[in-house]
Amino acid sequence: MGRRHLLAAVAATIVAVAFLAPHAAGYPWPMCGTTNNFAPNSTFQTNLNRIAATLPNATASSRDLYATARAGTVPEQVWAMALCRSDINATECRTCITQAFVDAQTSCVFFRDATIYYNPCMLHYSDVHILPDDDTGPTTDFHPIINHGNVTSDPERFNEILTALVNATADYAAFNSTKRFATGEADFNQEFPKVYTVAQCPPDQPPERCRKCLAGIIRDTLPAFLGHIGGRVLWVNCTYRFETASFYNGQPIVRLASPSSGAPAPAPAVEEPATSGGGGRKYHVPGVVLAVVLAVLAVFNLLVACLCFWRRRGRTAEAKKPYPKYSTEAEDAEMVESLMIDVSTLRAATGDFNDSNKLGEGGFGALYKGVLPGGEEIAVKRLSDSSKQGDDELKNELALVAKLKHKNLVRLVGVCLDEQERLLVYEYVPNRSLDLILFGSDENDEERREQLDWEQRYRIINGIARGLQYLHEDSQLRVIHRDLKASNILLDANMNPKISDFGLARIFTRDQTQAVTNTIAGTCGYMAPEYVMRGNYSVKSDAFSFGVIVLEIVTGRKNNDSYNSKQSGDLLNTVFEHWDAGTVMELVDPSMKGSFPEGDLLRCFHVGLLCVQGDPAARPMMSSVVMMLGTDTITLHAPSKPGVFARNNGTDMTVSTVSLQG
Incomplete structure (x- = not known):
């Protein structure tokens, strides 16, 4: 460490x-x-x-x-x-x-x-601005001071009640509250004293990390509390508390009632719209109820998407407005100032940008590995004078990434604008980018590709989906990435994915569904057809890019430049044709070693094809994608033909306004 x-x-x-x-x-x-x-x-x-x-x-x-x-x-x-x-x-x-x-x-x-x-x-x-992902509370060598008031009547049953209430409150805080906060109460008709609970995480934590933290401290500490009338665990990433005396304000959100009262325990009161992030399947409800709820959610998402599509033409004028300002210039300037790192520090960290520390080079300039004085490994993006990333894009990336915090997004450490240098400093991600592993040609890449087993690939797909869900639905900003591709998915030491490069990203207001641009910028093969043809971009254009990446991961094949290629056999159509013929398993990457569950692979093929459908309204929201990937209780509808450019009357389609990057 x-x-x-x-x-x-x-x-x-x-x-x-x-x-x-x-x-x-x-x-x-x-x-x-x-x-x-x-x-x-x-x-x-x-x-x-x-x-x-x-x-x-x-x-x-x-x-x-x-x-x-x-x-x-x-x-x-x-x-x-x-x-x-x-x-x-x-x-x-x-x-x-x-x-x-x-x-x-x-x-x-x-x-x-x-x-x-x-x-x-x-x-x-x-002086450390982020906590480790696995920091989920104490696991050993803790010595709690317990409220030694004891429960004297049927302590075993009281302990069962307490355990159920603490976990129900933690479930609600993680999966059903955007504030990551819940209160609870158990009232058992004077058989026992009432029990009151609170569970809380910082609200910028994704649901699964919040629940993992709460699960860790509950597992490690609740046994010491059993039979007692109060206790709490205080931790930066999460906390829970219970008492037999009321200690919070307002009515409880989660209620448990005595089965002997003749009435079932009511469902948790609705504090706010529930988020499906983190996989609602983890909330413990009967299987039949879960299937009905998930089906209703899927239908609701589809209806909302269709409504947005029907209203699209009537909102064209509104969509052409510039994307909204989410902060003032003064706020952005203050933020950039707080991120500043001296150029001398970065020169020392990278050996004065020595070639031996170079990680790669592209149109933007070179990327170097470095080590800060405190020991933190970093990646320094040194923008060249001829970089396609201009000052506006640089400011955009700074303002965006600094405000976004998720384990599946690359973390911005700092910036340097001294001595004619433009340097962006990110956390160092040792396993480089997904495309180098999937499509690299040297011996090392081939060896790494063979080590990329199904479990790792499935985790990468889920991680990208959760990162996109955070950008689209769960963060304080609503962000459209616009340049999602395999080379912008970085892999950490544990092969966990991190979405990077927000230079082309745009902010949406909460009630905005799409926007239009006259300058198309992105990467062929990953851009949605409505974006290339008409400049329309939305969360559904990001969903298209995600679908392409999913199909690349499961097949090990790179999607062709389907917008300017004369080849008709691009990856998307190839997968769709095999899916339609029932032979899609023939396309599984032959370099993937070990066994794999055919059901999970088929579901990934299915989800990928749903995301690349030609009609944007038919593509699922990322919250639905996370649920689709996480459970087999949802019946997925048949995908329609992928949205790729085919030849028109024997003539390749071109878009004169397209300015391609990357």
């Missing part, structure tokens, strides 16, 4: 577990890092003070009562996150976070890493 991840784990409070009833302990609970203190009146202190002056208001004014901030440049950069419980108001939240900055610096004097917890809020700051 690198120094930055080690400090992240420290900042996440390596033994940050407190299990106390409200009356049994006072606030706050501070947890301090163990190394690397800062000096008084240092640049780090100045950056911390800047964040302390703005983060309380930013948190209180957020819809989710959650905010992050970053100030300064590496290595004196400060990253902070603040989160309030969703059942308190903005004033209480602002007061709590303001006090947290005071108490944290009093309790953890000159520590670069500090976390502090209160009943209604928590604050964490560090």
Whole structure:
């Protein structure tokens, strides 16, 4: 584990577990890092003070009562996150976070890493701006202080009730709440005391990561609580708590009632529109109910998509408006400033851009591997003077990537615009891009391709789908990537996919379904036909690109330049013809070693073909794709012919306005 991840784990409070009833302990609970203190009146202190002056208001004014901030440049950069419980108001939240900055610096004097917890809020700051994906709470060597009030009547049944309620509350927080927050209550007609629960994660976490974190701390700590009347686990990435006395505001979202009351336990109350992210299948309901719900959701998505298609022509004028501004120039400038890294730091990190550290080169310039002073490995994108990525695209990529946080999106570390240099600094992704493994020609690539078994390919497909779902539906911004292709899918050390290169991406408002551009920019073979022919782009054009990648992954074949090629046997039509003939399994990549479940492979072929259909309205939303890939209880309709350019009366179709990149 690198120094930055080690400090992240420290900042996440390596033994940050407190299990106390409200009356049994006072606030706050501070947890301090163990190394690397800062000096008084240092640049780090100045950056911390800047964040302390703005983060309380930013948190209180957020819809989710959650905010992050970053100030300064590496290595004196400060990253902070603040989160309030969703059942308190903005004033209480602002007061709590303001006090947290005071108490944290009093309790953890000159520590670069500090976390502090209160009943209604928590604050964490560090020189590390991201926590490891696998940071899901304590697993060993924790020593909880438990509320030692005991349940005296039928403790075994009480423990069953408590376990069911804690897990139901965690399920709802992860899969049914965009705020990643839920409250619960179990009322068993005076057989036992009422039980109240809360579960919460930072709202920018994807559903599966939130539930994984909650599952980890519940698994590791709940056994110590059984038979007792209160306990809690405090962790940066997730938290849960239960008491036999009410401790939250408002009505419970999840309710469990006694079976002996003659009425079944009611379904959780609807706090907000449920998100299907993370696979709603993981919410524990009977199979028949699940099948009905998923079928209804699929029909609803199809109806909404068709309605959008029918209204398309009437909205052409509106669609031609420029994509919306999502922040002011001042905000963007401040954001860019917070990401700045000195050119001297990057020269030292890359050996003055030595060729031995070069990872690759393209139209934009060269990509170099580097190591920052703290030990973090980075990839430095050095834009050349002739780069096709202009200043506008550079600013667009900076503003976008800095605001997007998901494990399946590449992480922006910083930027440098000194000495006529334009440098973008990303996390280092060691296994390079998907296309080099699938389509590379040297011996190393061939060996890596053979090691890319079905489990890895299936995980890559699911990861890309979840990253797109986050961009389209779950992030604070609604982002259309517009240049999704195999070379823009990077693979980390565990072969997990990360979507990269947001230079062509566009922002949509929440009620916007499509837009039109006069300049077509993208990569042949991945662009949807309506985009190339008419300049129309939407979430459905990204879905088309995703479908192409899925078919490339399962076949090991690259899609032809179907827009300007005289070949009729492009990948999409080839797969469709074999699908129609019932021989699609003949197209499975022969280099894929080991066994694989034929049902999963067929489902991927099916989903890929649904995504590349010619009619954009018929293509599924990415939330539906995630469900399709994650369960075999959904019946998929037959795909129609792929949307590719065929020859017209013997003449190749061309689009004179197309400006192709990549």
